[in-house]
Amino acid sequence: MLLYMSNSAHDERSTPVHSVSVAGAVVREDGRVLAIRRADNGTWEPPGGVLEMAEAPEDGVRREVFEETGLHVEVAELTGVYKNVTRGVVALVFRCKPSGGEERTSDESTAVAWLTPEEVTERMSEVYAIRLRDALNGDGPHVRTHDGHRMIPAR
Secondary structure: OOEEEOOOOOOOOOEEEOEEEEEEEEEOOOOOEEEEEEOOOOOEEOOEEEOOOOOOHHHHHHHHHHHHHOEEEEEEEEEEEEEEOOOOEEEEEEEEEEEEEOOOOOOOEEEEEEEOHHHHHHHOOHHHHHHHHHHHHOOOOEEEEEOOOOEEOOO
């Protein structure tokens, strides 16, 4: 669902409102990446969620990763910006490294795992797997668009 905000200069509802989310591409020294199996739909994804209004993106990544996995992370660099054109969600993905904590599940996750790049491709949908592959590549940041299921090629 795409939400619209009334523009004070116009009576028409023409300005789309986007949600901003953040995710951590948490990479261990052995090259495995952190993933969660979401409690609400059972899919595997990088840990992340909606950025709070007064929160810096890096703080949001640290908070979301800890809430969903019990792990603390050091945030390194932005590796990609991914827009879901169907839902109006813009996701900022940051490469991170683990810095402590104890792995655990949460109300939002039913499993926490360290996946190989091959396992990422096998377990995750294209729109989430590419976020981790981009972070592992180190040649970003990438800007990509998708419809919630498939990537939309750049024009």
